[in-house]
Amino acid sequence: MKKLLILITIFLSLTAVAQEETFYLLPNGEIMNEASFDKLKASLKDMGDVKADFISTIRRNDSVIKRTKLVITEKSDRKPFDPFAIHREKIGEKFVLEDFKKADGSVLTLKDLDGKSTVLNFWFTSCAPCISEMPKLNSLKKQMRGDVNFIAITFNEKSRVDEFLKTTKFDFDHITDARKQIDSLRIQAFPMTILLDKNGFIKNVYGDLTYQMNDLKSDLRKVM
DSSP, X not given: OHHHHHHHHHHHHHHHHHHOEEEEEOTTSOEEEXXXXXXXXXXXXXXXXXXXXXXXXXXXXXXXXXXXEEEEEXXXXXXXXXXXXXXXXXXXXXXXXXXXXXXXXXXXXXXXXXXOEEEEEEOOTTOHHHHHHHHHHHHHHHHHTTSEEEEEEOSSOHHHHHHHHXXXXXXXXXXXXXXXXXHHTTOOSSSEEEEEOTTSBEEEEESOHHHHHHHHHHHHHHHO
């Protein structure tokens, strides 16, 4: 009888494991099943060696969710892949403001920039590096005394951003629900900041400002 109980227990355990489905939570907030995740890795192989860095694992009912970061190493010189390189190629081009809508539903235009340089920050509410740089961004805005526009753009819904702002200060003008536009721009690494001159042309692109704030300040002085 004991042997039978042990066998039943083992069988049930194996069945439960077999039924578990694995999902992958990417840094941009997107969740993929195993097939889609494998397809994403395969599509990036031309850029270099692709390695999945598993940060943490969450079990929910019959699902396993793995917080995952993809690390790409270029084949030629083994240097880490720069996720912002494709965006820096657009330096000197005009940023398409009209793709984004303001809180009142109207589209953003050059007139909204009011003849000022603009700092665009791309972020999302559960992005730890995004949150870490917010005090520096708030301080920078205060230093500029209204001479520069500061706009934060996220794919998160407005209600979620409003809830976030109740506990965390992020003193920017906010554009929310911009998933389609962010995907269209192929932004996959966060935080990312774009500096525009007074005419809406891209002057520079930055990653984590914890390490690049001095570069942004220097560039701002040149375009003000």
